[in-house]
Amino acid sequence: MAAHYKVRTCIPAHEKDVRAVTTALFPDGSILSGSRDVTAKLWVPNESDQGFHEGHVMSGHSNFISAVCFMPPTDKYPQGLIVTGSNDFSILAFTLESPIAVYKLTGHKNTVCSLAAGKFGTLLSGSWDKTAKVWLNEKNVMTLEGHEAAVWGVAIMPEQGLMLTASADRTIKMWKAGRCVQTFTGHDDCVRGLAVLNAGEFLSCSNDGTVRHWATTGDCLHVYYGHENFVYSISILPNGQDFVTSSEDRTVRVWKGGNCVQTIPHPTMSVWTVCVLQNGDIVSGASDGIIRVFTSSPERMAPPEEQKAYEDSVAQAEVPTQVGDINVSDLPGPEALLNPVVELNNPQGKCFTMERSIDYVFSVDIEEGKPPLKLPYNTTEDPWFAAQRFLDQNQLSQMFLDQVAEFIMKNAKGIQIEQTSAQYSDPFTGGGRYVPGSVGGEGTGSTGGSDPFTGQGRYVPSYSDGGSNQMDVSDPFTGQGRYVPGGGTQNGIPGNVPIKITGVDKYRERKQGNNAYFPLKSYVTFDAANQAQIIGKLKEFNTKVAAMCQVDESSLEQLQGLMEGQKVEPSQLVLLQKILCWPKDMVFPVLDVLRICIKHADICQHFCDKSDFLDERLQYLSGDSSVANQMLTLRTFCNLFKQPSGVRLMCKNRDSIITTALNLKGSANKNIQIAMATLLMNYSVQLQDQPDIEGRSQCLIAAANMLEGNLDLEAGFRLLVCIGTLISSDEGTRELAKSLELKNFIIPLKGNVEPKKLPECASFVIDLLQIK
Numbered sequence: 001m002a003a004h005y006k007v008r009t010c011i012p013a014h015e016k017d018v019r020a021v022t023t024a025l026f027p028d029g030s031i032l033s034g035s036r037d038v039t040a041k042l043w044v045p046n047e048s049d050q051g052f053h054e055g056h057v058m059s060g061h062s063n064f065i066s067a068v069c070f071m072p073p074t075d076k077y078p079q080g081l082i083v084t085g086s087n088d089f090s091i092l093a094f095t096l097e098s099p100i101a102v103y104k105l106t107g108h109k110n111t112v113c114s115l116a117a118g119k120f121g122t123l124l125s126g127s128w129d130k131t132a133k134v135w136l137n138e139k140n141v142m143t144l145e146g147h148e149a150a151v152w153g154v155a156i157m158p159e160q161g162l163m164l165t166a167s168a169d170r171t172i173k174m175w176k177a178g179r180c181v182q183t184f185t186g187h188d189d190c191v192r193g194l195a196v197l198n199a200g201e202f203l204s205c206s207n208d209g210t211v212r213h214w215a216t217t218g219d220c221l222h223v224y225y226g227h228e229n230f231v232y233s234i235s236i237l238p239n240g241q242d243f244v245t246s247s248e249d250r251t252v253r254v255w256k257g258g259n260c261v262q263t264i265p266h267p268t269m270s271v272w273t274v275c276v277l278q279n280g281d282i283v284s285g286a287s288d289g290i291i292r293v294f295t296s297s298p299e300r301m302a303p304p305e306e307q308k309a310y311e312d313s314v315a316q317a318e319v320p321t322q323v324g325d326i327n328v329s330d331l332p333g334p335e336a337l338l339n340p341v342v343e344l345n346n347p348q349g350k351c352f353t354m355e356r357s358i359d360y361v362f363s364v365d366i367e368e369g370k371p372p373l374k375l376p377y378n379t380t381e382d383p384w385f386a387a388q389r390f391l392d393q394n395q396l397s398q399m400f401l402d403q404v405a406e407f408i409m410k411n412a413k414g415i416q417i418e419q420t421s422a423q424y425s426d427p428f429t430g431g432g433r434y435v436p437g438s439v440g441g442e443g444t445g446s447t448g449g450s451d452p453f454t455g456q457g458r459y460v461p462s463y464s465d466g467g468s469n470q471m472d473v474s475d476p477f478t479g480q481g482r483y484v485p486g487g488g489t490q491n492g493i494p495g496n497v498p499i500k501i502t503g504v505d506k507y508r509e510r511k512q513g514n515n516a517y518f519p520l521k522s523y524v525t526f527d528a529a530n531q532a533q534i535i536g537k538l539k540e541f542n543t544k545v546a547a548m549c550q551v552d553e554s555s556l557e558q559l560q561g562l563m564e565g566q567k568v569e570p571s572q573l574v575l576l577q578k579i580l581c582w583p584k585d586m587v588f589p590v591l592d593v594l595r596i597c598i599k600h601a602d603i604c605q606h607f608c609d610k611s612d613f614l615d616e617r618l619q620y621l622s623g624d625s626s627v628a629n630q631m632l633t634l635r636t637f638c639n640l641f642k643q644p645s646g647v648r649l650m651c652k653n654r655d656s657i658i659t660t661a662l663n664l665k666g667s668a669n670k671n672i673q674i675a676m677a678t679l680l681m682n683y684s685v686q687l688q689d690q691p692d693i694e695g696r697s698q699c700l701i702a703a704a705n706m707l708e709g710n711l712d713l714e715a716g717f718r719l720l721v722c723i724g725t726l727i728s729s730d731e732g733t734r735e736l737a738k739s740l741e742l743k744n745f746i747i748p749l750k751g752n753v754e755p756k757k758l759p760e761c762a763s764f765v766i767d768l769l770q771i772k
Helices: 304-314 384-393 397-413 507-508 531-542 557-562 572-578 589-596 599-609 614-620 625-638 646-652 653-663 670-687 691-705 713-729 729-739 743-748 758-771
Strands: 006-013 018-026 032-034 040-045 052-058 063-071 081-086 091-094 101-104 112-117 123-127 129-135 139-145 153-156 162-167 171-176 180-186 192-198 199-205 212-215 222-224 233-234 245-246 251-256 259-265 273-274 282-286 290-295 342-347 352-354 356-358 358-365 373-377 470-472 497-501
Touching: 006 304, 006 358, 018 290, 018 373, 032 052, 032 063, 032 290, 052 091, 063 123, 081 112, 081 123, 091 557, 101 397, 123 153, 123 162, 123 384, 139 691, 153 199, 153 212, 162 192, 171 192, 199 233, 212 589, 222 397, 233 352, 245 273, 245 497, 251 273, 251 282, 358 397, 373 384, 373 397, 384 397, 384 670, 531 557, 531 589, 557 572, 557 589, 589 625, 599 646, 614 625, 614 653, 625 646, 625 653, 625 670, 646 653, 646 670, 653 691, 670 691, 670 713, 691 729, 691 743, 713 729, 713 743, 713 758, 729 758, 743 758
Parallel strands: 018 063, 018 273, 063 112, 112 153, 153 192, 192 233, 233 273
Antiparallel strands: 006 290, 018 032, 032 040, 040 052, 063 081, 081 091, 091 101, 112 123, 123 129, 129 139, 153 162, 162 171, 171 180, 192 199, 199 212, 212 222, 233 245, 245 251, 251 259, 273 282, 282 290, 342 358, 352 356, 358 373, 470 497
16 A cells, blocks of 8 residues: 655745745755745755755845756756746856855746756756747757747656657647657646656646646557646656646645555645655645645654644635635636737726726727626736636636736736735636636647657668768769769769868878867868759750740850859859749759859859848758759858858858758758758858857757768768867857767767778767766
């Protein structure tokens, strides 16, 4: 029979709701709490009894604290850090020695309501602004976007380099290297909390009153029923399988073997948060400002008289009929809120309604032909509390919480909003009751989420560079004996065409025991071309395109001089611009001309000055574009780095270029893989001397995405050079690479025998990742 939990102690911890509790690593057995009273506190076990005393008080936020976590020790902070998230949109970090924050993180545009710590100093935060952010070394290195409502729960699965986000849009998303690889649907209402079980499974809790057990494959393995209201928080017991939950039904529940084995009632309305100490004791935080600790160990249980006092307080507790200063039976209740249009009534003075004085009454039009709803609001209230109360009492969707709250703040701006204590108020969901099983709003649907690039095994096509610095870039798409974009033909058959690239000759100059592979100092471009064959293909296609797109055949000869670097004539640029509009199935020789010409300063400047130049290029990176167009576009991007104007264009639009290029990460074509890897390598060269942590992280994450696929060896080598260039000059980027578990993807490359440069370069990168 499972051990029964009883009260260990009750701590009058805060003046207002305890919004978050978690385990602190130092001192051993301590509790970290955050409250609506705008403080976070550390509670240290007493030596003389089973109670706790206040060991540390931290302040600095300008609004209530909604999330806390403890960051593991680092060389800089040997006792770890206490991190808090707040309704003031910021994150603060504290040491155990000082009540003043050692640093502040800003970037979220709304309340930071969830936090999770990962390896190597990684921090994951979730916010009402519908995003999650990844922080490293006090910098935002990733923003996870995709949810349609507030992100209320976050978790990290470090073994697989995965991150989880739970949202008010009723979905959970799984992220790898900054990209959503899975979306979990099944909850009928907002998902409030997450807890990781093992490398492949996790739990979620929801406003629908259930807990769900998920596999990272997307399968829901089990649904747990038992709570009678919102389930706010979930935490894993020390055995790694069982768990505890807290709820708006005034209980904490203990789940073992898939069953609820104990219900622990509380003498207060909302049990916002729960955590489990290392010794198995359960800690809860509630709306009355009290932290309660329960234990199954007889030696830590409170004396019998205190047990009896707790049981009496539970028996005497009643569910209030008031929420704040409003009687819950007084508000009306239509069935839906559809695109609310709200107007302000009596903005200058008080209104008297429902037999009490209030400061404002907003009129909410929910549907044409129906009477408007009344939304009462007092300046002493939290706007989110008022918004949630309105939704609850009118049985409206939780999806509208942010919309209503933001309306209140916008239309009541200028009013001094006092953060007074309102027992049972929830700045996230309010104090109204909820009947599990009701649907909270219109479905958001699934965004899919299967990972298109991981697959099983790591088959790498055989490859040898023959001891040279040339690369094999066969072009299988042009037809036998025909012009081959970016190269020539061998015996009239395209394929295995060696194309020399600049910037890598120094790889062969490395001395034994020294790393001459990275950091790379010069950009790599695609130079080789057979101009005569390109012109021949242009002439062939010129007879096939629509008459309005045709040009004088003799003028096409001018493009050969353009490719050879001769003086640029305006008529040549006009001609090139015209034929760049040829149909997609015939434009590839024109793209090859552009790929060659763009390396010249005047031509590069001409095209970089055109506002639509980049958008026209990006269209060829779509999944329905031909392999030839995709590859030549990527090579054009690489060659743009040859000129300063091209570098500026590539850097200014780095986000859209890399994001669009990654749509091709699952391509099996080695030429596309090599071109993508070269593009990232060029970005790493540009970034190595720049204090641009966002750019470094974006480039590193893109490389990580590619490494997960079935990769050509030359592409793999270039990705290693890219990663090595990024991490060799910046410790923060190196720590991010560690948190992404890049070593696991690089180790297989170390096992290759040929080409020799591949395992050697892999070894150097791995050595860097192991530096502490």
